[in-house]
Amino acid sequence: LLFVHDARWVGGSRVNADYRLSDTYPALLAVPWEVSDELLTACAPHRSRGRVPVLSWLHPESKASLTRASQPQVGVQGRRSAADEELVRQIRAANANANSLLIFDARPHANAVANKGRGGGVENPTYYENVQYMFLNIQNIHAMRAALTKVFEACFPRPEDGRWLKALADSKWLYHIKQIIFNHKTSVLVHCSDGWDRTAQVTSLAMLMLDPFYRTLRGFEVLIEKEWCSFGHKFAQRTGGPADGVGRPSNPDERSPVFLQFIDCVWQMMQQFPHSFEFNERFLITIMDELYAARFGTFLFNSEMQARDHGVRERTVSLWSHIALDYKSYVNPLYTPAEVSGHRVIFPQHSLAQLQFWTGYYIRWHPIMRLQEPVARRDRALVDVMKRFRGDSRVLTSNLDAQNTPVIAN
Structure with a gap:
């Protein structure tokens, strides 16, 4: 996952192979090639x-x-x-096309300053x-947990209750979604407090916007395995x-819908x-359902080290193996690869007016509210209509060509 095709970066530093540098980091780390294990x-x-600055993604150009x-x-x-x-300087210097580095602190300024009192x-x-x-x-895990609680409180009055939309707005759930979505153009270092909640949201969404590989089914699985x-x-x-x-x-108090919020952003x-x-x-x-069902080993533990110590690879099945058994049912029929569309980079609109409430997830089991037609079924029907249209147009074109072909008499 960390193999890097660039002479300025080393994609397999083993300084954390035994998880002594950081027990919450992966065994392999990508760092600038001049950075020694001693410096880390x-x-x-x-x-x-011990969560030192390391590489998540490198722009290929x-x-x-x-x-x-x-x-x-x-x-x-x-x-x-x-x-x-020195490590931050080396990261900045590894980008030959820029001489500056932007540090994104995912926290509100007041929260970041308050953390000084705790070291x-x-x-x-x-x-x-x-x-x-x-x-x-971006607010902390406690604010996110409170926001999700308000979402569920908003979803279960009767639908004709005029307070429903107001309660949804008051939850500020969509506001938090808006705050996470962003874009950047230069080298960026992202952190929050510990670097395993808001930081993962920010890096993952940036990679989705900037790299079409992570918008493929396999690429998204890699993204979750690596960044989360x-x-x-x-x-x-x-x-x-x-x-x-x-x-x-x-x-x-450690419970929080951080990962759900990321999936909602996606x-x-x-x-x-x-x-x-x-x-x-x-x-x-499916990812969200299996996260809480805990049928697979993918999301059972808090770190790569914990997963290794409990033999996840040997004793459990991966969620991705389960999905691979029915791969086609998870494919978007409208998907156009970036090589064809030319849209390698996408920049979402993040105003509240452009965001929607995810009814297909949050209220799919609501006993009263009627959901709209499932998006996947609608898309498949649309693709079928387009195929029939193309077929009819080819027949029509063929007939017109036949009518316009001059007949040569013997």
Whole structure:
């Protein structure tokens, strides 16, 4: 997953092969080729949970990079780390087409500053050369959990209750969806507090917009495995499962619909670009259903290390293997590959007016509300109509050609 076709980056650093650098990071890390294992080891104490800046994605042409990390441990004393400053400099220098780096902090500014009291905080631009800083104002897991609770409270009054739409608006769920969607053009480093919730949302959505591979069915599976599973999104705790995937129960405060929010964002993008995604709505709903059903090993644990220690590959079946058995039912019939359409990059509209409530997921089991015709069925019917139209047009063209062909008398 981390093989990089670029001389400026090393796609297989094994400094974390035993998970000692960071027990929530993958075993293989992609870093600039000049970065040594010693530098990464020296940098780790300055980043929360040892989650040092590493590569998520590299633009194949511009060489602009998308890297991810956790917050720096600056604290109220404003601690510095020469190793961290050098690592960030090397990431900036690896992009030969730009001399600056943009750091996206996914948190609201006030939250980031407040983290200094707990030993965290933000990078000091004085110590990081040619670095610009931007806050994305994405709320934390507790705000997301409260928003989802309000969504469900809004969905189950009677549909004729005039308060339904107001309750949905008051939940601010779509507002949070809007805040996550963004685009960028230069090398970017993304982090939040620990780097396994909001950071995963931001990097994943950016990769979906910028790289058509991740909009294919296989590519989306790779995206989830890499940006979410390998980089330590705490699936077990966020879904209310055992804290370590098998034993003691999770703290209820650790529950949050972070991954659901990401999937909702993907669905929003699919509504705006119905020809750009190889997979359909059923694929997204299946992923969410199996996330909570816990039938497969894909989402059982909080990190790659936990999954390895519990023998996930040997003792469980992957969700992706299950999906592969019925691959065609998850394919979008309207999909047009980027090589044909020319739309390699997509930029979704993010105003609230352009966003929709995902009725196909949130209220599909509602006992009263009548859902619209399933999108997948409608799309298949549309494709059938188009095929018949093409067939009729070919017959008509053939008949016209026959009528216009001059007859040569003997």
